[in-house]
Amino acid sequence: xxxxxxxxxxxxxxxxxxxxxxxxxxxxxxxxxxxxxxxxxxxxxxxxxxxxxxxxxxxxxxxxxxxxxxxxxxxxxxxxxxxxxxxxxxxxxxxxxxxxxxxxxxxxxxxxxxxxxxxxxxxxxxxxxx
Ligand code: THU
Numbered sequence: 511x512x513x514x515x516x517x518x519x520x521x522x523x524x525x526x527x528x529x530x531x532x533x534x535x536x537x538x539x540x541x542x543x544x545x546x547x548x549x550x551x552x553x554x555x556x557x558x559x560x561x562x563x564x565x566x567x568x569x570x571x572x573x574x575x576x577x578x579x580x581x582x583x584x585x586x587x588x589x590x591x592x593x594x595x596x597x598x599x600x601x602x603x604x605x606x607x608x609x610x611x612x613x614x615x616x617x618x619x620x621x622x623x624x625x626x627x628x629x630x631x632x633x634x635x636x637x638x639x640x
Contacts, residue, residue, distance in 0.1 A: 513623070517588070520545055521618055524588040527553035527568065534558065540568040540591045544576050547583040552576040569603040573610065586614040587628075595619045604632040 513521070520543045528541025533556050540556045554571025569589060576584070587607070591597040596617030599607070607615070607628040615631060617624040629635070 516545075517586075517616065520551065520586060520588040521590065521616065523551050523553050524568075524590040524618065527555045527572075528590050528592070531555040531568070532557045535560075535562060535565075538591065540589065540597060542568040542572040542590075543588045544572040544584055545586040546576060546581040547585050548581065550576070550579075550581055552579070552581070567600060567603050569599050570606050573606055577610075582610055584610055584613040586616060588616040588618060590618040593619055594621050596622065596624045599631060601632075604628070605635065608632050608635045608637070 523543035524541040527543060528539045531539030531541065533539050535558045542554045544552045552572050552575040554568045554575055556566060556568045557571065558565040569587060572587065589597060589599060596619035598617060612627050612629040615626050615628055
C-alpha cells in the first residue's frame with residue numbers, strides 16, 4: 511500500500527519525537543505519533559531512567575499525552591526507531607493501546623512499513639468491564 515499524505519505527516523511527527531528521545535542507556539530512540547479521530551496529533555518518545563525498570567516507551571507516552579488533553583478515540587499510531595526493520599511494540603504497550611480500542615498501528619522501518627491494528631497485535635486481550 512502507498513503512503514497517503516496523512517500517513518506521511520504522522521510518520522514525520524513520529525520521527526521528530528524520536529529525535530527528542532532520552533535513551534542514554536539503550537541508545538535505542540523511539541518516536542510515536544498518535545492521530546485522534548478528531549484529527550489531533552499527539553507525540554511521545556521513550557524516556558529512560560537510571561533505575562531501568564522505570565523507563566517509559568514512546569507509545570505509552572503518546573497515549574498519556576492525548577488522554578491528558580481529553581482525547582480517547584484514536585485512528586492511528588505511527589511508531590519509528592532507527593532500525594532497518596519496523597520496531598514492534600512491547601507487550602505493555604500493546605495492552606496500553608487496546609485499552610482504547612482497535613485502531614491502526616503503523617510500524618515504520620528504514621526499508622518497509624508494516625500496517626496492523628492494536629487488536630491484531632494483542633489477540634484475546636485482557637479487558638475489564640467499564
Ligand atoms: N521502546 C519503545 O519506546 N517502544 C517500543 O515499541 C519498543 C521499545 C523503548 C524502551 C527502551 O527505552 C528502548 O526502546 C529499548 O528497549
